[in-house]
Amino acid sequence: MTDALKRLSQEGVAIWLDDLSRTMITSGHLGELLDQQHVVGITTNPTIFQKAISAGDGYQEQVADLAARRVTVEEALRMITTADVRDAADVLRPVYEATGGLDGRVSIEVDPRLAHNTRATIAEAKQLAWLVDRPNTFIKIPATRAGLPAITETIGRGISVNVTLIFSLQRYREVMDAYQKGLEQAKARGLDLSTIYSVASFFVSRVDTEIDKRLDALGTDEAKALRGKAAVANARLAYQAFEEVTAADRWQALARDGANAQRPLWASTGVKDPDYPDTLYVTELVAPGTVNTMPGATLRATEDHGEITGDTVAGTYEQARADLDALEKVGVSYDDVVQVLEDEGVEKFETSWLGLLDSTKAELERLADGED
Template identity: 70%
Template sequence: MTDNLRRLSAEGVAIWLDDLSRARLDSGNLAELVRDKEIVGVTTNPAIFQKAISGKDDYNAQLRDLAVREVTVEEAVRMITVQDVRRACDVLKPVYVASNHVDGRVSIEVDPRLAHKTEPTVAEARQLWWLVDRRNLFIKIPATKAGLPAISQAISEGISVNVTLIFSLERYKAVMDAYLTGLERAKEAGLNLAEIESVASFFVSRVDTEIDGRLDKLGTDEAKALRGKAGLANARLAFEAYEEVVASDRWKALAAAGANPQRPLWASTGVKDPAYKDTLYVDELVVAGTVNTMPEATLEAVADHGDIHGDAVRGTYDAARADLAALEQLGVSYDEVVQLLEDEGVEKFETSWNELLDSVQKELQRLRP
């Protein structure tokens, strides 16, 4: 059942797990996935931590100690999440070494309540980088307008960044520019560019969910024919934009100085619509030099019945543009959709974070002597 995963890796796609919990660490499950299922990285987000921690006994011992110390709930949540991420970094360290520091990465996100604040985002990125204290860490910074200068600043200080919540092609181009700006500053400061890594997380399934809903309301044959096409078209055109950047003189100068490319990462690859094949956003986004981060259910589906048939991205750009143009002709506004998805993405992560704070606060109160 792992042949498909091996084939995917052989095509140049790094397979990352979009999940983390203390139970997964304590049981050795993460190590097993690294050993047996081609997993070479881990991503987390506030929703993942909220699900992992809330109502689970795995964290009781640490929660009890934190309660005794009478720490704030914010500190408690950070100590808990940092411990899980640090342990995951240690599990992935052999991959980090074997891949020449490209993979073996684990991501932790800045407080989502800071998404529209540049300086606090940079300050938290520095703190998390220091707290986890592992070179194979990624700090996740959202691709909001306020996040862009924070990305450049973090990169300029040698902090490796996973840029998250990217939905639009225009914003993705701004993210790549922010990365290059950060590298140029790092070079001027005398940092070793080879030690700085970054990925740009381009969200896929949420685009289809929102646009398909609008197409269903139209109900025409033309609308029905476009269902399930927007997410792939958007991602494929993002890769075209990436190719344009890595072909530029600006990038070539940085690469000559030892810089690493900011790999596109396909996020939100779990299929939301049961009418679609559950491996759709893996099978159809195969292209070398990318990352696909999957929830475990998608990982198992790919292992069981994925259809890995080589490069599924290059050569599709004209068709992708035609699909997005057809949506506009039907009155489905691309700009409106991607802005809505960014706003909702920030709001959802903030909601998950607040729910996590609430549940941890209750546990601290219960365990405090």
């Protein structure tokens, strides 16, 4: 077995894990991932926390204490999730120090119910940064229309941000603009730009899932020939946009003031169609200065049989544009697809959060009743 993960890291791709649980931390498994599988970061989202907390392992004592204090379910959930992120951040602190703050990061998302409320998102971002209280934390803010000014304001206050749920190229450019505006505000406030970091999480597999569904409904040979091409093409064009923005005078001026580039992060990289290679969204998106956050199964698949052959993004932009143009020609609207995916992404995370609130409330009530 070749060390594909090591080769991926050498190509300039930071390997992050899209998963977290208390057991992963306390068992030492997280530390093993850092030592043995080149993992240098962690991302979380409401669905990940719902899975971890609903499983129950490692949370009983804290939930019992919270029940004894009669805290609200909202407070309990935030105390539980921020505890996990704080402890994970401590495990990753050596990576953070060794990379000068670039990696060793743990991301935690604002309440997804606030995705369309700018002011509330800003307030939540500030609160989460205070609660976790670790320099190697990213606050995740969704790239909704209301999220853009929240990104700017949060960055402008010196809080590092992971912008999530990006599907469209236009929205990605707006995210990069929001980041630069935030850095300009931070500079005006006299903050040290070199201490502010950001990644932009561009979602991948969900694009193929939605577009392939529409192509299958069309059923023509032309439509079938386009299956499985859109997600990689979309991400590659996002990297082209990143290159264009970071080459422009506006960014170069910020860079001279010590600003850090907002790295593209490939998210949703678990392959959902069994007809496709299970490492597709890793091996086809190798480019320097990027992050790939993988679910555990994808990480293991890449380690086992991933073929890392070097940069697979450079020189692909013309074909990527042709692939997306071909979708429009057969009747698949790119603009409609990315809007549907953004709306569904927010809805799915909100559903997970509400389910987590319900299960946490039930456990709090059970333990509170049991102590009387």
